Amino acid sequence: MGKKAMREKLEAYAKQRYQVEAEELPFRREDYAVLRHTDTGKWFAVFIAKEYSAFGLAGEGTADVLSVKPKDADFADFLMQQPGYLRGFPSKKWNWMSMLLDGTVPYEEVCRWLDESFQITRSKTSNKKTPLLKRKHSPKRNE
Template identity: 45%
Template structure:
């Protein structure tokens, strides 16, 4: 079975001069990555039974535990394919990442870099988190998303949990369109709104400004699933680094 374990260890050694530590006789394949100065962990590679993560099949799978700065971002990731709440490190913003290729190595490197920074001796938690990119579903049955920006460049939209002003939103039109149609910047959030009808409930709005349009055949669901591992867009979610680069 494919594993990125050695790729991660080589990257940590080359980038951060880290030699893995094997601390437990019972678990010889567990590898701790830690800072030289404060001895804090910024990564932990483990091999665990697939069933412990609710995965199908038998045998064990390698995972990497990393710590993130933002709770909302950590919560968002664990709802994506290949990510889980920190395995045996549930406190704080630890997440577990599959090392079986589900999550690309580029994304793992970015997460490892953030974890290294967050656990460093000089780290001070910023008052505001950096901007993030989101994939947000838009149901044509509830809103004419195809023509949303025909008459104006900025519109009100249902606010997703964790989204703040300054973030980037990619509107994904669900079936029958099933494709990303717009790239938008979030200009304002937390606009009070009270709506509950036809199975849709909205308690707050955000303002989004159009930045770019995409044709329905540029980023259809089949491409998102086949190339970027996005199997569903049921709510606001982050996007892989590789997809982010293509959307730009």
Template identity: 35%
Template sequence: MNKDRLIAWIQKTYNVEPEYLWRKYPNYAVFRHGHNGKWFALVMDVEKSKLGLAGTGKVDILDVKEDPGLIIEMVKHSGFYPAYHMNKENWISVALDGTIDDDKIASMVKTSYALTSK
């Protein structure tokens, strides 16, 4: 799932609009609950080096909250990284470059939404 499709899917599924909070980072889209204001997803484009990837340029990623026990295993696989800009124990970054299938990304957003809704 690419960034644009993901943003459209989140808007439709959760009836929320992305918030662009930082002038310095105009492509960073935050999604939060209407009832408690908590973030459940963050879509960004970051330098590959920030994720420990080789090469130059940026990559689109999604940050979501996940079960800490699962994060430990997930980051061992391609397309998953310790969370960029978030608590690495409770959040994970997911590449939006086709490495991870759409159903898995959607499932992770659903999990994050549930974990942050309390």
């Protein structure tokens, strides 16, 4: 599967599973598209297309990557030593990791990371129980 085909397939997966579409960001010299939660607008994945050299990789042309937020940062550090995994973009300060969309990381594995990122970036309030309102004490009725 080519890199453009992988990105298109992942965008279709996100649309079907999470009812979201990739949103292009208005950067002049950058090709970014984000997947956002519909309730909060918070990003859970970022598609990035840049020259291979921008990612510290050898090669000519443009590399497509998907950045996601992993649950376990230590495991993500281990993965980043494996082929196809990179430090998170667009910022190394983020606790995100990136995956090349050239087939080095299998599609099914990329989908698992996308699902995990969706889960850990979702709104925490949607899981909380609504507290009961305290009743005001009313004077006892005389019977």
